[in-house]
Amino acid sequence: MSDSSPRARIGISGWRYAPWRKSFYPAGLPQRLELEYAASRLDTIEINGTFYSLQHRDSFVRWRETVPADFRFSVKGPRYITHMLGLRNAETALANFFASGVLALGPTLGPVLWQLPATRRFDADLVDAFCAQLPRTTTAAASIATGHDERLKDRDWVTTDADRPLRHVLEPRHESFGSPECLDVLRRHGVGLVVADSAGKWPQFREVTGDVVYVRLHGSTELYTSGYTEAELDEWAELCRGWLSGSSCPDVRGRDVYVYFDNDVKVHAPFNAIGLAERLR
Template sequence: MSGTAFVGTSGWRYPRWRGDFYPGGLVQRRELEYLAERLPSVELNGSFYSLQRPESYRRWRDSVPEDFVFAVKGSRYVTHMLRLTNVGVALANFFASGVLALGSTLGPILWQLPERVEFDPEVLDAFLDSLPRTTGSALALAREHDARLNGRAWLDIESDVPLRYAIEPRSESFRDPHAVEILRAHGVALVLADTAGRWPAFDAVTTDHVYVRLHGSTELYASGYTSAELDTWADRVRQWRDGTGEDGMPRDVYVYFDNDARGRAPHDAVALDARLR
């Protein structure tokens, strides 16, 4: 049995894509629907900048097929301001904001760390331990939201199912083997990020899924991927998906292109997805 590869883009609302990836005249509210007809997944990144509203999550879910998958980027308040410490209320607010309204389309939750957050074993272990492991436990945590979410919280789930997480460090200190041990102990994926050499590329596989973010191979957020580069990434994804790597374990693989500055992301994502099909 093989895993499944979910290829998509980091976000979908970019003016540069209009009249290029998106056909001229396509109304903005249908852009996600158009993307979801061509790709199996997308990384929802507005949740990184601010708490979204339940009606937004419901609208996004209603715009995609039932088997579509949203990866959700965790709040930067947790990662950049609190730096993974004393995060109880912030996590409650995040899960109460509507994330659970995605229902069966909810995929992994990504925590992107700033470069200044270095590896601290106690901090990392405590943070990962605080993450709810199922939608049921996430709902219980969401009920502890503070007054900011009064009247706008989503406190409902369709079923109690496992949650997946990925963490994207940008400090070389996470090269420490102890960091990998902690991630494996908690079943959290260590993101493999291609950042044109700007930040470290960690390639340790730490759980039953792999999370890849492609920010550009030669120019951060801007450069496209050549046909040869896409072939190489397709081979790597197949190894993880089909279990032909060292441990022989098939894994689900999530790959998101973030090289959107010149509109390359959706084209590269469609090209990689085609190779994997």
């Protein structure tokens, strides 16, 4: 948890979408200024490109330099680890991920998201072993990063400007992850269980297992497409207040809350995010 009182950050999943131009982004705004504009309206963004491929360290530097110092990026872990390796034998892949430039985000680095495929069932030994590998500080992440392979030669970033806590969250999409055994494993490692709203396609877990509550809103009635009504935003605001105060947490201890709207197809995400943020001010 942060040093000060728990805080809610409300943002969007990604920021570069063509339909957002002339709707969320002002007409004529150059594409290179879209992140700067989004960061002037919101206080957090989820970086999704890292899920598909290793990004260049210069991109992380540029993103960090574009946003205010108090801004936070969450970073999505590679699907190579979650989907292709299935969380197994991930040592080198983890090193490559952390060496790719993630640590160049410096103080703007927020939680790291690990999203699992819907076919992945809970395996206690597997999840326990993977969670045990995850670095809990930026110093530990930098140490892991030094084990990267040749793909990162001459383009690595294996240092941190300060030793900061590093928080991880898991977004499973199979109902077996709601078992008491899974919750116990995640709590032992301090890994958060993502609260995902997905129009009923995947289960929605609301158990608090880590020091941060991480919410992904993919659409309440149509996946990635439907917007959230005023009443639905009121409901999510109330849930956030419960996590912030600790009244909805098992130990009655308030948590930082990160909420990302991923209903981007019809340009609902940024406006929904602004609406929820206004309710929590």
